[in-house]
Amino acid sequence: MKEVKPIRTEDDYAAAIAEAKRLWGAKAGTPEGDRLDVLATLIDAYEAEHDPIDPPDPIEAIKFRVEQQGLTRKDLERMLGIRTRVSEVLNRRRGLSIAMIRRLHGELGISAEVLIRPTRRGKAA
Secondary structure, eight states, X not given: OOOOOOOOSHHHHHHXXXXXXXXXXXXXXXXXXXXXXXXXXXXXXHHHHHSOOOOOOHHHHHHHHHHHTTOOHHHHHHHHOSHHHHHHHHTTXXXXXXXXXXXXXXXXXXXXXXXXXXXXXXXXX
């Protein structure tokens, strides 16, 4: 087996991806499984540095989680307040308060780090 090296270039990245595909499904604890774990870690670090993914917009995260859990706007009332407040928040006319963030985090499991971010104003529903 070839020595595992840091991924510094696109060619290194492509070679690491190809080898990870070849090793895919290797049993944990075997030399191939250990090599796959190391490659996955290196690939993840390279991707995080070169193709970072911005955290989601708070409102989009709320809408996604509501849809994912089959909830309705009515369900959001216990977390955000009266129906008009839910509408104002989802349409980006009102920001999230600390109390709302705590309830959304607790009930929907959305990261507080995502919820405290400023909303993207240009994405009104």
